[in-house]
Amino acid sequence: MAAATGTGTGGKAAAAAGDAAARVRAVLETVMDPEIPVVSIVDLGMLRRVEQGADGVIEVVLSPTYTGCPATDVIRRLVEEALDEAGIRPVRVRYELSPPWSTDWISEEGRRKLAEYGIAPPALKERADAPVACPRCGSEQTELVSAFGSTPCKALRRCLSCLEPFEHFKCH
Amino acid sequence: MATAAAEKLAKPETADLAALAMRLGDDALVLGQRYSEWVGHAPALELEMAVSNLALDLIGEAQLWLDLAARLEGRGRDADKLAYLRDVLDFTNLLIVEQPNHDWAYTVLRHYLYSVYHRLLVEGLARAPEPAFAEIAAKVLPEVRYHVKFAHSWVLRLGDGTEESHRRLQAALDRLWRFTGEMFVDDELTTRLEAAGFAPLASGLKAAWEEEVGATFKEAGVTPPQPKQMITGGRIGHHGEHLGHLLAELQFLQRAYPGLEW
Numbered sequence: 001m002a003a004a005t006g007t008g009t010g011g012k013a014a015a016a017a018g019d020a021a022a023r024v025r026a027v028l029e030t031v032m033d034p035e036i037p038v039v040s041i042v043d044l045g046m047l048r049r050v051e052q053g054a055d056g057v058i059e060v061v062l063s064p065t066y067t068g069c070p071a072t073d074v075i076r077r078l079v080e081e082a083l084d085e086a087g088i089r090p091v092r093v094r095y096e097l098s099p100p101w102s103t104d105w106i107s108e109e110g111r112r113k114l115a116e117y118g119i120a121p122p123a124l125k126e127r128a129d130a131p132v133a134c135p136r137c138g139s140e141q142t143e144l145v146s147a148f149g150s151t152p153c154k155a156l157r158r159c160l161s162c163l164e165p166f167e168h169f170k171c172h
Numbered sequence: 173m174a175t176a177a178a179e180k181l182a183k184p185e186t187a188d189l190a191a192l193a194m195r196l197g198d199d200a201l202v203l204g205q206r207y208s209e210w211v212g213h214a215p216a217l218e219l220e221m222a223v224s225n226l227a228l229d230l231i232g233e234a235q236l237w238l239d240l241a242a243r244l245e246g247r248g249r250d251a252d253k254l255a256y257l258r259d260v261l262d263f264t265n266l267l268i269v270e271q272p273n274h275d276w277a278y279t280v281l282r283h284y285l286y287s288v289y290h291r292l293l294v295e296g297l298a299r300a301p302e303p304a305f306a307e308i309a310a311k312v313l314p315e316v317r318y319h320v321k322f323a324h325s326w327v328l329r330l331g332d333g334t335e336e337s338h339r340r341l342q343a344a345l346d347r348l349w350r351f352t353g354e355m356f357v358d359d360e361l362t363t364r365l366e367a368a369g370f371a372p373l374a375s376g377l378k379a380a381w382e383e384e385v386g387a388t389f390k391e392a393g394v395t396p397p398q399p400k401q402m403i404t405g406g407r408i409g410h411h412g413e414h415l416g417h418l419l420a421e422l423q424f425l426q427r428a429y430p431g432l433e434w
Contacts, residue, residue, distance in 0.1 A: 067312050068204075068225075068232025097236075098307035100314070146218035147322045148225040152315075156218060172314050 020058060020088070021050040027086045028060070034074050035151045038117045041075060045105025048096055058083075058091045063101035066152040066172070103172045114169055119154065122171040132168050134159035142166075184368040189302065190244035191264070191361055192371065194254070195407060196293075197237030198265035201255055202415070203286065204230030205422050206273055215276050222322065226283070229315045236308045243304075256426035260409075260416050267406040268351035270415040277330050277340035282348055284323035288384050289355045291316045292377045300370060324388060331392025342394045353402025355381070361407075 029042045041047060041062070048061040060079060064072050076093045083091045103122035106114075111121035115135045120142075123130045131140040139161035146156040154167045207227035214220040238251035249257075268286055273279050294316055297309035330337040356378040358366075365371045389395065405411070425432060 064311075066229065066232070067236065067315055068228030068230065070228065097311045098303070100307075100311040102314075146222060147318070147325070148218075148222040150221060152225050152228055156221070170318070172318075 020052075023086070024050045024058065024060060024083065024088060024091075027082050027088065028079065031075070031078050031082050034071050034078065035153075036114070036117065036119065038113045039106075039110045041079070043107050043110030043113065045101065045107065045110070046075070053092060058088065060091060060093045061096050062093065063105070064095045064097065065101050069152050071151075101172075103169065106169075118166055120157065120166060120168040122169045125171055128171045132157060134162060134164065135166055136164050137162040184302075184365055184370045186244050188361055188364055188368075189305070189370075190241050192365060193237045193241035193244060193305070195264045195361075197234045197241055197251070197254070198263050199269050199286075199290070200230040200237065201234035201422075202263070202265040202418065203269040204228075204234060205418055206269065206271075207279075209273060210279065219276070223279075226319065226322075229312075229319070233308075233312045233315075236311070240304055240308065252426075256423045260411055260419060262409060263411065263415060263419070264407050264409060265415075266351070266354050267403060267412060268348065268354065270406070270411060270418060271348070271351065272414055274344070274347070275340055277337065278344040278347065280323050280326035280330070281341060281344040283319065284327050284388070285348060285352055285385060286355075287316060287319040287323050288381055289377060291320050292380055296372045296377070302370065327388055327392050331389075331394050338393065341392065345389070345394050346397050349396045350400060350403050354404040354406060357404055357407070359407060 025042065025047065028047055029040050031041050033039050033041060033044060044065065046062045046065065048063050051059050051061065053059045060083070062075070062079070072095070076095075079093050080091065083089065102125060104125050106122065114121040118135050120132050120135045123132075132142050133140050134142050137159060139159055141160040142157050143160060144155060145158050145165065148154075149156045149167050153169055153172070155170050156165065157168045158165045204227045207223045207230065210223040211220060211227070214223050234255065235251045238254045242249045242251055242254055266286075268282060271282065291313070294309040294313050297305050298313055300306045300309065327341065330341040332338075356375050358373050358375050362371070362374045366373045366376075
C-alpha cells in the first residue's frame with residue numbers, strides 16, 4: 001500500500017513536471033527573436049530542454065546561436081519576462097554551449113516563416129552549397145552581395161531575376 | 173593501473189589552462205576591438221556590416237575564453253574585469269592582432285593570416301580532453317571557418333583585381349609577414365600542455381598553415397618577403413606601442429567610472 005502510494009505520488013510529480021515543461025514550452029513559442037520578430041526561439045531551435053533544478057527551480061536551458069550575437073542577453077530577459085507574465089516562477093534561464101547550435105535545428109515552421117518574411121532560410125548543412133532561392137520570386141538565379149548582413153546570422157544577396165536584394169539566413 | 177597513473181601525472185595544471193584560455197581570449201578581444209575601429213570608416217556599407225560582424229564574433233568568443241580563464245584562475249575576477257582592468261603588460265595576445273588597421277588590404281590580409289591559424293588552433297582544441305575547452309572551440313569553429321572563407325575571397329579579389337589593389341595586398345604582406353612567426357613559437361606553456369596531451373605545440377600548426385596560405389598567395393599572385401627576423405613577445409606581455417592606445421580606448425569607461433554598468 002505504502003509502495004503503491006509512493007508510486008502514485010511519484011507518477012503525479014512526474015506528470016506535474018511534464019505539465020510544467022509543456023506550459024513553459026507553450027510560453028516560449030510566443031517569445032520572438034528580437035531581430036527577426038516572426039520566428040520564435042522555439043522555431044529557431046534554441047530551446048534545449050526544460051528541467052527542474054536540484055533546488056526545485058524550473059530551469060530553461062537554451063542554446064546560444066551565434067557566439068557574439070547581441071540578442072543572446074536580450075533573449076534571456078525576454079524569456080524571464082514572458083514566463084513571469086504567465087505566472088511561471090521561479091525560473092532560471094541558462095545557456096549551454098555543447099553541442100553547438102546549428103541552423104539544422106530550425107524547424108520547418110521556422111523556415112517557412114523566415115521565407116514569408118523575406119529572409120531566405122538556410123539549407124540543411126549537408127546541402128550547404130545548394131543554390132539560394134529568392135524568397136520573393138523563387139528564382140535560383142541569385143548572387144552574394146556580402147558574406148555578412150545586418151546581423152551575424154545573415155548574408156546579403158541579390159536576385160538576378162526580380163532584381164530585389166534580400167537577406168539569407170546563413171547555413172551554420 | 174599504469175595508464176591511470178600516467179594520465180594522472182599528465183593532467184595539465186589549472187594555472188596552465190587558465191593561461192591558455194587567457195591567450196585565446198586576448199587574441200580575440202584585441203582583434204575584435206581593432207575591427208570595431210573600422211565601423212564608420214569601412215570602404216562600403218556592406219563592409220561596415222562585415223567588420224562589425226567580425227568584431228561581434230570575436231568579442232563574443234573573447235567573452236567565452238576570458239570567462240573560462242577567470243573561473244580557472246579562481247581569483248574572483250570575471251571576463252569584464254580581465255578585459256577592462258588589466259594593464260598592457262598582462263595582455264598575452266599575439267602582436268599581429270594589435271597592429272593598427274592601415275588600409276583594407278592590410279585588414280583583410282591580416283584577418284586571413286590570423287584566421288587560418290585560429291581555425292587550426294580551435295580545430296585542435298575541439299578535440300581537447302578538457303570539456304570546457306572543447307565545447308567553446310566547437311562553438312566558435314563554424315564562425316572561424318566562415319571568417320577564413322570571407323578573408324580568403326578578399327585576398328583573391330585584391331590580388332587578382334586592379335594594379336592598385338594588387339600593389340596594396342603585396343605591401344600588406346610585406347608589412348605583416350614578420351608578425352606571423354609568433355603564432356608558431358613554442359614556449360614553456362605550450363610545451364607543458366603538449367606534454368600533458370592537451371594541445372598541439374604551436375610549432376605543430378606551422379606546416380598546415382604554410383601550405384594553406386602558400387596556395388592562396390600563389391593564386392592571388394603575391395609572395396611573402398624573404399625570411400627575416402620574426403618579431404615576437406606578445407605572448408609574454410612584450411607589446412608594441414599600439415596595444416596601449418587600443419586599451420586606452422577599450423578600457424576608458426571602466427577606468428574613468430569604476431564599476432559602471434549600462
